[in-house]
Amino acid sequence: MVASSSNNMFAMGVSGRGVRNALNIFVMALAIEVLYTVPYGLTSSFRPLFLETFGLDNHQVGTLSSAYGIVSMCLYIPGGYVADRFPPKLLMVSALLTTAACSCYLLTGPSFSELVLVWAFLAVVGTILFWSSYVSLIRHIGGEDHSGIAFGFEQTSRGVSAAMMTVALAAVVREAMPAQTAASADVKHEALTMLLMRLAALNVVMAFVIMLALPSGMAARVDKHPAEEASTGVSTILDIIQRPAVWLHALIVVAAYSGNLATDQFAGFARYGYAMDMVQAAQISSLVKGMRAWSGLLAGAAADRWGKSKVSCCLFLSYSCTYSWVALAPIDPTDHGMLMAQIAASAASVFGISGVYFSLLDDVNLPSGLAGTAVGMISVIGYTPDIFMGKISGYWLDTYPGASGYQSFYLFMACVGLLGFLVNLAFAHAVGKCSDLASESHRRKA
Numbered sequence: 001m002v003a004s005s006s007n008n009m010f011a012m013g014v015s016g017r018g019v020r021n022a023l024n025i026f027v028m029a030l031a032i033e034v035l036y037t038v039p040y041g042l043t044s045s046f047r048p049l050f051l052e053t054f055g056l057d058n059h060q061v062g063t064l065s066s067a068y069g070i071v072s073m074c075l076y077i078p079g080g081y082v083a084d085r086f087p088p089k090l091l092m093v094s095a096l097l098t099t100a101a102c103s104c105y106l107l108t109g110p111s112f113s114e115l116v117l118v119w120a121f122l123a124v125v126g127t128i129l130f131w132s133s134y135v136s137l138i139r140h141i142g143g144e145d146h147s148g149i150a151f152g153f154e155q156t157s158r159g160v161s162a163a164m165m166t167v168a169l170a171a172v173v174r175e176a177m178p179a180q181t182a183a184s185a186d187v188k189h190e191a192l193t194m195l196l197m198r199l200a201a202l203n204v205v206m207a208f209v210i211m212l213a214l215p216s217g218m219a220a221r222v223d224k225h226p227a228e229e230a231s232t233g234v235s236t237i238l239d240i241i242q243r244p245a246v247w248l249h250a251l252i253v254v255a256a257y258s259g260n261l262a263t264d265q266f267a268g269f270a271r272y273g274y275a276m277d278m279v280q281a282a283q284i285s286s287l288v289k290g291m292r293a294w295s296g297l298l299a300g301a302a303a304d305r306w307g308k309s310k311v312s313c314c315l316f317l318s319y320s321c322t323y324s325w326v327a328l329a330p331i332d333p334t335d336h337g338m339l340m341a342q343i344a345a346s347a348a349s350v351f352g353i354s355g356v357y358f359s360l361l362d363d364v365n366l367p368s369g370l371a372g373t374a375v376g377m378i379s380v381i382g383y384t385p386d387i388f389m390g391k392i393s394g395y396w397l398d399t400y401p402g403a404s405g406y407q408s409f410y411l412f413m414a415c416v417g418l419l420g421f422l423v424n425l426a427f428a429h430a431v432g433k434c435s436d437l438a439s440e441s442h443r444r445k446a
Contacts, residue, residue, distance in 0.1 A: 021141050022153065027213045029157030031092060031206045032134055033165060035099050038106075038199055039068055039122045043390075044264030045166050045285035046195065048271045048278045049173065053185075053192045058397040060112060062390030064119045069386025071123035076132070076383070080376020083133035089214050093207045095129035100203035103196050135358060135375045142359075152300020155355040159292030165202075166289055170282040172198055177279060240374060245364045248427040249357075252312070253382025255420025256357050259319050259350035261389045262413045263288045265397075265406060266343050269326075273403035275333045287340060291347035296355025303356045308363060309428035312356050316424055318349040320417030327411035331403050353420075363431040 042050045043061050051061065082091065102122055110118065142150020176191035240246055266288055271281040303311045322345040332338065361374065396409040 024214060025138060025141060025150065025154050026157040026161075027209060028092070028134055028137065029154050030161040031096060031210055032130065033158050033161040034199075034202045034206045035096055035126060035130060037162075037165065037169075037202075038099055038103055039064075039119055039126070040264070041166070041169075042195075045267055045282050046169070046173070046192075046278075047264070047267050048281055049188060049192055049195075053188045054112075054115070056112065058394035059391070060394075062392075062394035064115060065390025066387050067116045068119045068123040069384060069388070069390075071120045072127045072386055073380050073384055075124060075127040076376040076379040078376070079127045079129075080132040080374070080379075082128055083136050083376070086133075088133035088137055089210060091129045091133050092210050092214075095125050096203045096207035096210065098125045098129070100200045100207070103200035103203065106196050107193060131379070132376050139358065139361070139375075149297070149300040149304050151359050152297040152303075152355040155296020155300070155351055156293050159289050159294070159296065159351065162289035163286045163293060166282065166286040169195055169198060170279050170286070173282065174279045177277075240377060243364060245427060245430040246374070246378065247381075248423055248430055249360055249364060250378045250381035251423045252360065252420060252427060253357055253378060254385060255316070255416055255423060256350065256353040257383055258385040258389055258416050259323070259346075259413060259420070260354055261385055262323070262393075262410065263343075263347055263350060265393055265409065268397070269403070269406045270339060272401075273331055273333070273406055274336060274339055276336075284339070284343065287343050288347045291344055292351040292354070295348040295352040299352035299355040300359065303359060308356055308360050309424060309431070312353060312360065313421055313424045313428070315349055315352045315356070316417055316421035319346070319353065320414045320421065322346040322349050323410045323414040323417060327407045327414060331407075349417075360427070 043064065047061070051057070099122065102118055102125075105118065106115075138150055138154050172194050173191045176194055177187055267281040267285045270276045270284040271278065276284065299311060299315060322342070326342045326346060329338065329342070358375070361378070364374075392412070393409050396412070397405040399405065400408055
C-alpha cells in the first residue's frame with residue numbers, strides 16, 4: 001500500500017520511495033489540470049475566445065459555472081463515498097476518457113442550453129470519478145507530519161503543469177490568429193476547434209499515463225480498519241458535522257477558493273483593461289499558473305514549520321491587500337509591468353492558501369479512514385463558489401463594462417479575503433480548544 005510508509009515521503013528526500021511518491025503526485029496533478037482545462041480553462045485563460053466564438057456574455061458564462069457548481073455540490077459527499085470504496089486509478093482513467101468525449105462534442109457547436117448540460121455532466125465526471133479520491137491520495141501520501149508540504153508540492157505540480165499547458169495551448173491558438181490583427185469569426189472558430197482537439201487528445205494521453213504510471217495498489221485508505229470504524233453511516237456523518245471546526249474549515253475553503261476563481265478574470269482584465277489581444281491575454285494566465293508553482297510549495301513548507309493556521313491567516317491578509325491593490329491602482333494600458341506585478345502578488349497569495357487549506361484538516365483530528373467522506377462533506381460547502389462566483393463576476397463585468405467592472409469585482413474580492421482571515425482566526429481558536437479538551441481527557445484517563 002502506498003500510504004503505509006509514506007509519512008516520511010518528503011523527509012526521505014531523494015530516496016526511492018520519496019521519489020516515487022513525488023512522481024505519483026506530479027502525474028495526478030498533471031491529470032487534474034488536463035481534466036479541468038475544459039470546464040475551467042476555456043472560461044478563464046481562453047475566456048475572450050470562448051465568449052466571442054460561442055456568442056456568449058459574462059452572465060451566460062456565469063450560468064455555466066453555476067450549473068457546474070450546483071451539480072458538484074450535490075455530488076461531493078457521494079464522491080467521497082465512491083473514493084473510499086473504488087480504486088482511484090480506475091476512477092481517474094474513466095474521468096479523463098469521458099472528458100475527452102465531451103471536448104469532441106463541443107466541436108459540434110452546441111447551443112447555450114446544450115453547453116449548460118455539458119458543464120453539468122462535466123461536474124458529474126470531475127466530482128464523482130476524480131476529486132475526492134485525488135485529495136485523499138495526496139493527503140495520505142503526505143501523512144500527518146508532512147501533509148502541508150505534500151499539498152504544497154501538489155500545488156507546485158499543478159502550477160507547473162498548468163503554466164506549460166497554457167503556453168502550449170496559446171501557441172496553438174496563435175497559429176490560427178496572427179498577433180494584433182482583427183480576427184474574423186471563421187478564424188476564431190478555427191482557433192477554438194484546434195484548441196478543443198488538443199484538449200481531447202491530452203485527456204486521452206493522460207488516461208493512458210495514469211493507467212501505466214500509478215501503481216495498481218494505490219488506495220485512498222491509509223490502513224485497514226474494522227468495518228465499524230470505517231463506517232460512513234449516519235452516526236459517523238453526524239459525528240463529523242457536529243464539530244464546529246469542520247464547518248469553519250469549510251468556510252475557509254469558501255473564501256480561499258473564491259480568491260482562486262477570481263484569478264480567472266485576469267485574462268479578461270488584460271484584454272479589456274490593458275488592450276491586449278486574445279493570445280496575449282491567454283499568456284497572461286500562464287503567469288497566474290506559474291505563481292501557483294512555487295507559492296503552494298513554500299506555503300506548505302512554512303505551514304509544517306510554523307503552523308498551518310498561522311500561515312493561512314497571514315496569506316489571507318496578503319490576499320486582501322493584493323486584490324485591494326488591483327482594485328484601487330490607476331490603470332495605464334501601456335504599463336503591462338504593473339499588471340504583471342499585481343497578478344503575481346495576488347496569485348501568490350491565493351495559491352499559497354490553496355497549498356495549505358486541506359492540510360488544516362489534520363488539526364480537526366478526524367479518523368484517517370474517513371478522509372474521503374470528510375473531504376466530500378467539506379467540499380459541499382467549500383466549493384460553492386463554483387455556483388455563485390461566475391454570477392457575481394458576470395454582474396460586475398456586464399454592469400460596468402471595461403476596466404471599471406474588473407476593479408469593482410476585485411474590491412469585492414478584497415473584502416472576501418478579509419472575511420477569510422477572520423474565519424481562520426475562529427478556526428484556530430476552535431481546534432485549539434478541541435486539542436486542550438482532548439489532552440485533558442487523556443490526562444484524566446491516565
